[in-house]
Amino acid sequence: MKFGIIVFPGSNCDHDCYHAVKHVFSQKADYVWHKDTGLKGFDCLILPGGFSYGDYLRTGAIARFSPVMNEVVSFAKKGGLVLGICNGFQILTEAGLLPGVLMRNRDLKFICKQTYLRVENNRTAFTSSYGEGSVVKIPIAHADGNYYADPDTITALEDNGRVVLRYSTSDGQAAPEANPNGSLNNIAGITNEAGNVLGMMPHPERAAEAELGSTDGRGVFESIIHAFSDCCKDHRHGHKTHS
Amino acid sequence: MKAKVYVTLKKGVLDPQGKAVMGALKSMKFDEVKDVRVGKFMELELNGASKADEEKRLKEMCERLLANTVIENYRIEIE
Numbered sequence: 001m002k003f004g005i006i007v008f009p010g011s012n013c014d015h016d017c018y019h020a021v022k023h024v025f026s027q028k029a030d031y032v033w034h035k036d037t038g039l040k041g042f043d044c045l046i047l048p049g050g051f052s053y054g055d056y057l058r059t060g061a062i063a064r065f066s067p068v069m070n071e072v073v074s075f076a077k078k079g080g081l082v083l084g085i086c087n088g089f090q091i092l093t094e095a096g097l098l099p100g101v102l103m104r105n106r107d108l109k110f111i112c113k114q115t116y117l118r119v120e121n122n123r124t125a126f127t128s129s130y131g132e133g134s135v136v137k138i139p140i141a142h143a144d145g146n147y148y149a150d151p152d153t154i155t156a157l158e159d160n161g162r163v164v165l166r167y168s169t170s171d172g173q174a175a176p177e178a179n180p181n182g183s184l185n186n187i188a189g190i191t192n193e194a195g196n197v198l199g200m201m202p203h204p205e206r207a208a209e210a211e212l213g214s215t216d217g218r219g220v221f222e223s224i225i226h227a228f229s230d231c232c233k234d235h236r237h238g239h240k241t242h243s
Numbered sequence: 244m245k246a247k248v249y250v251t252l253k254k255g256v257l258d259p260q261g262k263a264v265m266g267a268l269k270s271m272k273f274d275e276v277k278d279v280r281v282g283k284f285m286e287l288e289l290n291g292a293s294k295a296d297e298e299k300r301l302k303e304m305c306e307r308l309l310a311n312t313v314i315e316n317y318r319i320e321i322e
Contacts, residue, residue, distance in 0.1 A: 058311055065308070094311070101313045108259050148256065148314060182257070 001228045002028040004042035006072065006088075008063045009034065013049035013085065013205060020205040021046075025221050034066035043228050044081040045072055047088025049141070049203060059102060059144045060090035069095055081125055081224055082197045086142055089189075089199030098192055098199045099157070100149030102142075106182025110143040114214065115180055115202060117188050118168040121161040124191055125227035126198040129219035135172045136216035138202040140180060140188075145201040147183035147190075157190055165189035165200055244289045246301055247320040250310045251282035285309060294321055 003021045007014045014031060021029040032039065034052075039045070052063035063069070069091075076082045076097050084092040092098045105111060114137050119130040130136065149157070157163050165188040169178045174186040181201075189200030204217030252258050258280050265279040287304075291297035301319045310317040 057308070061308060061311065099313075101311055103257075103314065104259055106257075106259050108263055146257075146259075150313070182259070 001043045001225055002030070002041055004030055004032045004039060004045045006032050006045060006047050006068055007034060008050065008052035008066060008087075008091075010052040010054055011048050011050035011087070013087075013203065016203075016205045017046050017048045017085070020208045020217075020221060024208050024218075025225060027225065032068060034063070034068045037067050037071055039068070039071040039075060042075070042080070044083065044224055045075060047072070047082070047084040047091050048205075049086030049088060052087055052091065055087075055144070058094070059087060060092075060094040063087075063091045064095040073097060076192070076197050079194065079196050081227065083126065083220070083224065084197070084199040085203055085205065086140075086145075086201055089201055090144065092197060092199045097197050098190060099153045100147055100190070102144050102201070103146040103148050103182075104144050105142070105146050105180070108143075110141075111145075111180050112139070112141040113180070114139045115188070116168050116170045116172075116178065117165045117202060118172045118174060119164070120166050121164045121191075123161070124164055124195050124198065124223070126191070126220055126223050127164055128226055129222040133172065135168060135170065136207075136219065137170075137214045138204055138207045138217045139214075140202050141206075142181070142201055145181040145183065147187040147201075149184065154184055157187075158185065160193070162191045162193070162195075163187055163189075164191055164198065165202070244291055244294070244297060245322045246287040246289055246297065247322070248285040248287065248301065248305060248309055249282060249318040249320075250285070250305075250315050251318075252280055253314055253316055256314045282315075297321060 122132045167186040204220040207214035207217030260281040261279040268276045305317040
């Protein structure tokens, strides 16, 4: 399986993602510069964390007009797996691949700390390795992670299992005190309607090795790798799940 | 031609910056302050052909880049 890691000017978690994919999970990986067009041969695209374009105007607002984003959008529309982490999540909302917006944190501060997350839906290509309702420890590092969407959008997300990760206490209560940034409904990660695009504020690549303090982020990458190998199996048997 | 663009948060969208500024004003005894909303102000220099054309193009700039219409409203003034 081959991962493409999109590098915008100001991305700073691109190397961490590359390291996780290539060295921790022994998959193929390549960086993709934001000016590249003609993405070929990738099975999953990762939009990593960072501060693309210095977060000028709004987080992700300028990155979404990078030339590579047309390719990312068409890859996603064809059913390709796209994972946006932190700034990557912000870019995906600005690009319209995910609904809502990540606003300034409730307390206006940059927060860098371990958070507990409850896995709300493990029937996705990004979370199948986790038990439903399991609690995982994955760090956040952001100033703009306060998820907001209009009430109809929130209802649609909730009713369709698209809220995949929620900030919780260590025993899995999605309580107000477990909400680091003011996100509506403690939302930490959502998918698009088709389920092939995930945006999440926590950094699974920073929780993929014991040396880093947690291995709970591994499940995200393992799930993607499983989803891809299942998909290949289907192809071999002539049941093409997506093009 | 010069244009001014004001981008403000929509009603009902929580504005933590506005709340912090209001808290500061209150602590300075400006008790009459009931609410504060912080927005953005942008000045654009244009060499457009006509005011009508530019108004249309500015609207497109706001819709596509300058504002995020999920949470923000915008207002355009052309001088």
